[in-house]
Amino acid sequence: MTTEVQKMIEEKNADLPLIVIKKLEKKLESGKLKKKDLGKVMDRVMDVYEKAKIEPGEGVGVLAAQSIGEPGTQMMMRTKHYAGTAMDVTKGLPRLIEIFDARRTPKTPMMTVHLTKEYNTAEKAEALAHSIKETQIRHIAKSLKLDFLKYRIVIDLNKEELKKRGLTPKVLETIIKEKFEKQASLEKDTLIIKAPKKVASVLQKLRGEVLKTHLSGIKGVTYVVIQKEDRNYMVYTQGTNLPDILNVKGIDPKKTKTNDIKEIERVFGIEAARHMLVEETKDTLKDAGLVVDYRHVSLVSDAMCADGAIKAIGRHGISGSKASVLARASFEETVKHLLKASAYGEVDGLKGVVENIIVGQVIALGTGVPELIMKTEEKKSKK
Amino acid sequence: MKSQIPDETKTCDVYCNGKFIGTHEKPKELIEELKKLRSQNIISPEVCIAYDKKGKVHIVSDAGRLLRPLIKIKNGQPMLTEEHLEKIKKGEMTWAEIVSRGLIEYMDAAEEENTLVALNETELTNQHTHMEINPFVIFGICANVVPFLNHNMATRVTLGANMSKQGIGMYCSNYGIRADTQRHLLTYAQKPIVKTKGLDMVNYDKRPSGQNFVVAVIAHGGYNMQDALVINKASLERGLGRSVFFRSYKAEERKYPGGQVDLIEVPDKEVRGYRSEECYRYLGDDGIIEPESIVGEDDILIGKTSPPRFLEVIEEFGMSVKHRRESSVNVRTGEGGIIEKVLLSESLDGDKLVKVKMRDPRIPTVGDKFASRHGQKGVIGFIVPQEDAPFTESGIVPDLMLNPHAIPSRMTVGQLLETIGGKVGAMSGRMIDGTAFSGEPEADMRKELEAHGFKSNGKEVIYDGITGERLEAEIFIGVVYYQKLKHMVVDKIRARSRGPVQILTRQPTAGKAREGGLRLGEMEKDCLVGHGAALLLKERLLDESDKTTVPICTQCGLVAVYDKFRDYSYCTICGENVDITFVEMSYAFKLLLDEMKSLCIYPKLLLGEKGGL
Ligand SMILES: [Zn+2]
Numbered sequence: 001m002t003t004e005v006q007k008m009i010e011e012k013n014a015d016l017p018l019i020v021i022k023k024l025e026k027k028l029e030s031g032k033l034k035k036k037d038l039g040k041v042m043d044r045v046m047d048v049y050e051k052a053k054i055e056p057g058e059g060v061g062v063l064a065a066q067s068i069g070e071p072g073t074q075m076m077m078r079t080k081h082y083a084g085t086a087m088d089v090t091k092g093l094p095r096l097i098e099i100f101d102a103r104r105t106p107k108t109p110m111m112t113v114h115l116t117k118e119y120n121t122a123e124k125a126e127a128l129a130h131s132i133k134e135t136q137i138r139h140i141a142k143s144l145k146l147d148f149l150k151y152r153i154v155i156d157l158n159k160e161e162l163k164k165r166g167l168t169p170k171v172l173e174t175i176i177k178e179k180f181e182k183q184a185s186l187e188k189d190t191l192i193i194k195a196p197k198k199v200a201s202v203l204q205k206l207r208g209e210v211l212k213t214h215l216s217g218i219k220g221v222t223y224v225v226i227q228k229e230d231r232n233y234m235v236y237t238q239g240t241n242l243p244d245i246l247n248v249k250g251i252d253p254k255k256t257k258t259n260d261i262k263e264i265e266r267v268f269g270i271e272a273a274r275h276m277l278v279e280e281t282k283d284t285l286k287d288a289g290l291v292v293d294y295r296h297v298s299l300v301s302d303a304m305c306a307d308g309a310i311k312a313i314g315r316h317g318i319s320g321s322k323a324s325v326l327a328r329a330s331f332e333e334t335v336k337h338l339l340k341a342s343a344y345g346e347v348d349g350l351k352g353v354v355e356n357i358i359v360g361q362v363i364a365l366g367t368g369v370p371e372l373i374m375k376t377e378e379k380k381s382k383k
Numbered sequence: 384m385k386s387q388i389p390d391e392t393k394t395c396d397v398y399c400n401g402k403f404i405g406t407h408e409k410p411k412e413l414i415e416e417l418k419k420l421r422s423q424n425i426i427s428p429e430v431c432i433a434y435d436k437k438g439k440v441h442i443v444s445d446a447g448r449l450l451r452p453l454i455k456i457k458n459g460q461p462m463l464t465e466e467h468l469e470k471i472k473k474g475e476m477t478w479a480e481i482v483s484r485g486l487i488e489y490m491d492a493a494e495e496e497n498t499l500v501a502l503n504e505t506e507l508t509n510q511h512t513h514m515e516i517n518p519f520v521i522f523g524i525c526a527n528v529v530p531f532l533n534h535n536m537a538t539r540v541t542l543g544a545n546m547s548k549q550g551i552g553m554y555c556s557n558y559g560i561r562a563d564t565q566r567h568l569l570t571y572a573q574k575p576i577v578k579t580k581g582l583d584m585v586n587y588d589k590r591p592s593g594q595n596f597v598v599a600v601i602a603h604g605g606y607n608m609q610d611a612l613v614i615n616k617a618s619l620e621r622g623l624g625r626s627v628f629f630r631s632y633k634a635e636e637r638k639y640p641g642g643q644v645d646l647i648e649v650p651d652k653e654v655r656g657y658r659s660e661e662c663y664r665y666l667g668d669d670g671i672i673e674p675e676s677i678v679g680e681d682d683i684l685i686g687k688t689s690p691p692r693f694l695e696v697i698e699e700f701g702m703s704v705k706h707r708r709e710s711s712v713n714v715r716t717g718e719g720g721i722i723e724k725v726l727l728s729e730s731l732d733g734d735k736l737v738k739v740k741m742r743d744p745r746i747p748t749v750g751d752k753f754a755s756r757h758g759q760k761g762v763i764g765f766i767v768p769q770e771d772a773p774f775t776e777s778g779i780v781p782d783l784m785l786n787p788h789a790i791p792s793r794m795t796v797g798q799l800l801e802t803i804g805g806k807v808g809a810m811s812g813r814m815i816d817g818t819a820f821s822g823e824p825e826a827d828m829r830k831e832l833e834a835h836g837f838k839s840n841g842k843e844v845i846y847d848g849i850t851g852e853r854l855e856a857e858i859f860i861g862v863v864y865y866q867k868l869k870h871m872v873v874d875k876i877r878a879r880s881r882g883p884v885q886i887l888t889r890q891p892t893a894g895k896a897r898e899g900g901l902r903l904g905e906m907e908k909d910c911l912v913g914h915g916a917a918l919l920l921k922e923r924l925l926d927e928s929d930k931t932t933v934p935i936c937t938q939c940g941l942v943a944v945y946d947k948f949r950d951y952s953y954c955t956i957c958g959e960n961v962d963i964t965f966v967e968m969s970y971a972f973k974l975l976l977d978e979m980k981s982l983c984i985y986p987k988l989l990l991g992e993k994g995g996l
Contacts (some may be wrong), residue, residue, distance in 0.1 A: 062913040335982070342984040353912055358924040360969035366915015 004028060007037055014046050057369035059353075061303075064296040068281075071290040072096060087223050087238050090258070093158065097286045099261065099277060102312035108261055111221075111245060113235040114255035115300045122226075125233035126252050129224040132237060133215035137191075137210055140172075146207060151198045153210055155191040167216060175215055242267045261310065263273070270305050277301040285334045327354040388414060388434045388497070397440045405617025410440050417442065422455075429576040433493035441493055450489040451520070452482070453500060453513035455982075461504070461514055462486045476688065488513065503820075518820040519581055527581025527931070530817025530864075531755045531797035539795050542758030550754070550866030551626050552592020555681050562631040562726055562738045567745075567869050569593070570625040575756075576808035576866040577801045577817040593756075593866035594623060599774065599781035600790065600859040603765070603844065610765030612753055614782040614851060615772050623782055624747040626869045629723065629740060634685040634712045636735040643690035645710065647671065647737060652687050656709035658683070663711075665722075670735055683738045685712040695703035712739075716898060717877065719743065736987060753865050757795040759785070760868070772848045773858070798863060803841045804829050805862025810835040889929040889970040929970035937962040940987035964990055 005024045007015065024045070027033040033041060040073060054060060075093040090098065090107045107133055119128060142156040160312050162169070170211075176184040176191065183194045193210055195203045223238035237245075240258040246267075247252060258264060259280060265273035281297045303318055311317035319331045325341040325348045350356055354361045362368040388411045395410040396403060399610035407413045414434060420426045430444045455462045463486045470476040481487050490498065490513070501507045501514045502521070519527060525544035526532060532540045551567040558568055575582070582588070596618075603613040619625070636645045648670040649663055662683045665676040678684065688707040714720075720743030730736040747753075747763060754760035767784075774780045790799070800822075805817040807828045816823050829839035837843065842857035875895070882898045884891055891900035903923045910918040934943040938952035938961045945952040945963075953959040966988070967986045979986045 059912050059914055059915055062909050066909065066913055338979060338982065338984055342979075342982075347989070357908070357920070357924055358969070358975070359972050360921070360930065360967065362921045363912065363917045365912060366917045368917025368921075370917075 004035060005042075008042050012042060012046070014042065016045065016049055020045060020049065055365050056245075059365045060299060062353075064299045067292055067296040068096075068285075068300065071285065071288075071292060074290065075288045076179045087225055087236065091284060091287050092121060096281065099280050099284065100264070100300070100304075100313045102261070102310045104262055104315065108238070109220075109240040109258070109260050111237040111242070111256065111258045112238045113237060113245060115233055115235070116250055116252050119250035120231075120233055122228075122233065124250065125226050125235060128248070129226050129235045130164075130166065131216070131311050132218050132221050132235065132245065132248065133165075134213040134219055134221045134239075135167065137213045137215065140165065140167070140215070141211070143190075144211070146203055148200060148203065150165070153195075153202055153203070153207060156195075157189045157191060158218040159189060169375050172215065173364055176213070179213060179300060182211075198246040218248070221245075268301065270308055270310070273310055274301050274305040277304060322352070324352050324355045326350075326358050327352050330354055389432070389438075392438065395438060395440060397442070398951070399442045400445045401441075401443075406441065407867050410434060410438075411441060422488075424483040424485075427484075428482050428489055431489070431491040433491075434497055436496075441989045443491065448491040450491050452487045452516060453490055453498070454516055455486060455488050456501070456511045456514055459509040459511065461507075466802075487516070497897055507915040517580065517818075519579070519818050522581065522819060524581065524585055525631075526910050527579050527584075527819070528587070529797060529819075530575070530577045530579050530815075531665060531800040531819070531822050533561065533797075534796040534800055534817045535716075535757055536794045537746050539758035539793055541798075543754070543756050546754045546758065546760060546868060547592070547756060547866065549868045549870070550592040551869055552866075553590055554592075555590065558629075562571075562633075562724075562740050563629060564631055566629045568627045568629065569867060570627060570744075571622045574814075575865075576862055577815045577864065579816070579818040579822070581818065593864050595809070595862050596623070596782040597779060597864070598755075598783045598785055598802060598861060598863040599754075599773065599801075600785050600787050601772075602786055602788075603767065603784045606765030607761075607784055608764075608788075610761040610786070610789055613765045614747065614753075614763050615769055615780055615782050617765045617769035617780070618719045618782040618946040619747055619766065624751070626745045626754065626867055628720070628743040628745055630715070630718065630720070630743070631738050631740045632712045632714075633736065633738045634687050635730050635737075636687075637689075638732070638734060639690055645689050646683060646707075647687050649686045650711065651705060651707075652711050654688050655691070655706040658709065658711075658835055659951060662713070666687070671727075672739060674722045674725055676722050676723060677720075678714050678741065680714050680716050680992050681956065682714045682719075683711045684714060684722070684741070685737050712905075717874075717895065728845040745871060745873070747867065748872060748884055749882075752868040752870045753783075754868055755795075755798055755801075755863050755865050757798040757801070759789055759793070759795055759798060761785075761789070767848075770806045770848065773845045773854070774848060774916075775843045775845055775860065779860070783865065799824060799841075799859070801809065802861030803832060804858065805864070806837070807831045807835075810848040812836075836838050846967065884929070888974060889931065893926060925967075925969050930967065931970045931973060932965050932967050934963050935966045935975055935988050935990060937964055939983075940989060966990065 003025055008014075009021065013058045023158075024038075024041070025035070028035070028038065048381065055333040071356075072093060075096065086370065087110075088108065090112055094107070115125060115128065119125060132229070134217065137155065140158050140161045142158040144156075145154045147154055157169070157172075162172070169189075172191075174184045176186065176193075181195055183196065185192050195206050218241050220241040221237045225236045227234050227236065240260045242256075242260075242262060242263050244256050245256060246253045247281055257276065259294050261273055261276050261280065278294070278297050278299075278301045281301070282292075282294070285292050285297075300313070304313065311321070313319070322328050322331075323348050325337060329337040348355060350359060350361065351364065353365060356363045384554050390411050391409050394406040394408065395413075397405050397407050397413070414432050415427065417432045421428060421430060421432070427444065429853060430442065431448070431450075433441045435441060460583060463481065467476060467481065467486065471478075471481075482489070482762070496676050498512045499510055502512045502518045504514065507514065515521065522532065523544070525547055525795045526540055527533065527996060528547045529540050529543045531762050532543075535543075551569045553572040554566070555561070558566070568954070569592060571594065573594045574588045575593065576595050592722065607613045633645060635644075636647055638644050639968070650657060650665050650667070650670075652660075664688060665672045665678060666683060668671050672678070672684045687710045689710040691706055692873070718741075720741040722739060723742040724740040726738040726740070728736045728738065745751075747766075749763050749766065752760060769780050772780045772784075797817075801817060803825070804817060804823065808815040811831060815828070832841065833839045838857070840859075841861050842859050845854045845856075845858040845860070846852065847854060877895050879891070879898060879900050882891060882900065893899040893902060908920065908924070909916075911923070935941070936951045936957055937944040938957045939954060941954070941956065943952055943954040943961075943963045945965075951959075952963045954961050954963065976988075977985045
């Protein structure tokens with residue numbers, strides 16, 4: 001069924017985005033907009049929309065850079081604390097730099113875990129949070145001794161901690177036996193693990209290995225915080241492991257996210273990563289109380305993700321892989337770029353801004369875009 | 384604190400002036416014994432004994448340590464008592480005596496680590512080992528310039544302390560016979576009415592660097608917005624903020640190997656590099672300028688000729704002529720003044736040495752920078768004639784009008800206190816103590832102000848200078864010590880339309896001294912790009928900079944040669960029968976092409992119509 005608005009659009013041959021059309025339809029439905037006024041309103045909307053469009057030749061890249069860079073100077077070094085807990089998250093300028101540098105791992109990796117409706121109660125959220133938290137042997141060890149006489153490690157278990165983390169000695173035994181096989185044995189409250197070789201250095205090495213043995217929870221999650229936002233319980237984790245958390249029952253896999261953008265890229269792909277770049281940048285800026293238009297952020301994210309993998313802004317990323325030799329050389333490592341380009345016989349088409357400034361030509365931007373094209377007599381005769 | 388030092392350890396290393404001298408089992412006992420000897424003046428009071436974090440005892444007596452005196456505390460009581468102070472007042476006891484008796488100890492940075500120092504008597508506890516002689520000593524010399532600094536925000540004090548270094552003052556009393564390369568001197572420097580103990584200690588009264596201004600906190604027609612200052616013209620004519628700038632130039636009759644010498648003389652017209660006759664007009668017969676002549680930029684102060692750089696220069700006609708070189712000393716570009724003094728002397732090598740001192744009186748003009756001692760800086764925005772300036776009931780016209788907006792966000796309460804203090808001091812004819820933590824209490828000053836018939840809050844009824852009407856609001860007015868800072872417009876003002884270029888890049892030179900242009904930098908470039916002002920960008924970066932037209936061989940794409948005499952061009956590689964096109968480019972790019980060639984890169988230019996590639 002075509003609505004009034006759609007009819008009008010066809011009639012006027014208008015080019016309007018979906019969101020505007022939907023808004024118009026809503027207004028029309030609610031009666032705020034009368035049918036007889038639709039034509040006039042449509043004209044005005046089209047006019048405004050046309051004016052809001054970016055004109056050809058606008059230097060959007062520079063605008064985006066300045067629009068993000070200038071507020072960036074006002075940002076302070078800040079860390080956000082989660083309500084009275086020891087967990088903190090990098091925010092402000094350091095986080096912004098981290099995002100645009102496309103770091104392999106963020107300084108403070110964290111996940112925001114949303115819960116499904118059934119799990120949206122205080123008790124269930126609490127239980128889920130505890131089950132997520134990773135338990136290693138070092139968490140449940142009361143004391144650890146290196147027995148250099150018998151070449152073994154003796155661990156006294158902390159029974160209370162064990163209970164708190166939902167582990168029984170029996171479960172523990174099976175996990176341990178699986179990993180260390182016959183070397184491990186559990187006697188009452190002490191865990192004994194023998195070294196495979198009777199060498200002191202082997203024992204020392206084993207100590208680290210034993211302490212870090214994963215028992216339960218999700219690998220990498222060292223700390224959890226539960227917070228109630230609006231009516232929903234959320235679990236924030238320190239440390240991130242997206243593939244594993246997606247398999248946990250009770251979480252909402254559609255909403256659960258991590259601030260490790262590279263991990264998003266690995267798990268969900270580049271489109272999700274692009275979206276996450278935008279979201280994280282927006283959140284960081286919003287957190288510092290700065291308003292930056294969405295379009296600037298999305299342009300930067302598009303540029304970072306344009307060739308299928310996240311590329312940093314800077315020498316190792318976008319600037320280092322520009323098409324123009326001169327642009328690359330003017331940025332950093334001039335000689336290296338020039339020599340490489342000459343070895344491959346590269347041709348610089350002088351299409352960008354920097355190249356044309358170097359050479360001394362009018363840049364192809366703004367007033368430099370329009371050119372006068374005249375058909376000469378010669379060409380006419382050919383026709 | 385003493386408790387950190389263990390009574391007994393296995394071995395404690397002892398160092399003397401950084402050299403290991405032995406070990407000791409009881410470091411605490413050792414240190415206490417040594418300090419006892421020091422307090423008895425058996426060991427010099429300048430020796431410091433410190434126990435460091437690594438558990439080593441250091442005994443130091445070498446030079447170069449900064450020491451500061453602290454009052455010794457025993458059982459929570461200062462060892463220096465009222466009795467002692469009384470004796471000192473009577474002259475029965477000296478400082479040296481107090482120190483030698485161990486009542487006051489000198490601390491260096493290392494020993495200070497073992498102490499707990501109280502700021503004043505009220506916070507003394509049994510744990511304290513020392514006490515400051517006066518709390519203001521926790522600030523340095525520059526910070527102590529600021530009166531009532533404990534009422535200011537720390538950043539403002541820092542700013543004020545840093546700016547006081549730039550204030551023009553009477554820096555010494557023998558300025559008349561000195562020949563400083565460059566120096567500013569405040570003509571009528573005054574002692575500050577509101578001073579501090581710290582200022583007295585550095586004899587600030589003898590070398591002050593400011594004047595007591597009558598300051599009204601009032602807006603004046605928008606001419607003092609954004610930290611600008613409005614200043615009274617009549618005050619300036621009375622000598623307020625007037626300073627002199629001195630610059631000395633020198634020339635030396637150097638001797639060269641081979642018996643050649645420089646000569647201080649009026650250069651002959653034959654001399655190589657002879658400037659116009661006009662430049663030499665002030666020179667006396669001896670080639671040196673006469674005192675009290677008024678000189679402008681590029682005028683010659685000392686005429687000098689040097690021997691030719693290369694002996695036996697073969698001139699065009701094959702004749703060997705020895706022309707001396709002109710090497711006179713001239714006034715710097717953009718400067719000028721009156722010749723104050725000419726000094727004739729001899730250099731260390733025994734050569735004739737001439738120094739010419741030039742003076743340039745500076746009356747404050749729009750754009751000159753002034754600052755109070757509280758980090759409140761501003762430039763003159765307007766010089767108001769006295770008849771147009773607001774006045775008080777008693778006819779006082781402020782020297783300076785400070786915008787009220789300068790106060791709240793910066794929270795320089797100290798300046799407000801100084802304003803009241805200055806007013807009290809001026810009325811009572813005495814100095815006001817504004818020392819940090821111990822300055823004159825606000826209440827006392829207010830009372831005294833009231834006794835003089837003023838309002839205790841320092842506000843007064845003010846009349847508009849132009850209409851004569853009474854202003855609705857009462858205006859805060861008082862006396863504040865202001866400094867003229869050394870940044871003056873005449874030193875900074877500059878403009879350029881055409882001028883010199885660098886030889887290598889053919890771009891305009893940089894800097895005022897070289898008559899340079901203003902750089903359109905990376906970020907300014909970004910702005911023009913952001914606005915899409917492509918043609919303006921090209922004009923700035925090419926047309927008004929290093930534009931050149933270069934012949935390019937269309938065959939090999941390298942720079943060709945254009946022979947202007949025969950008006951034809953050829954390529955050094957491809958010969959004469961090739962198309963050579965003239966291309967407009969920046970000289971810096973041509974230089975880049977040349978440099979690439981030196982890197983063994985072949986930068987071939989592919990030519991085409993615009994947008995054709
Ligand atoms: Zn050629």
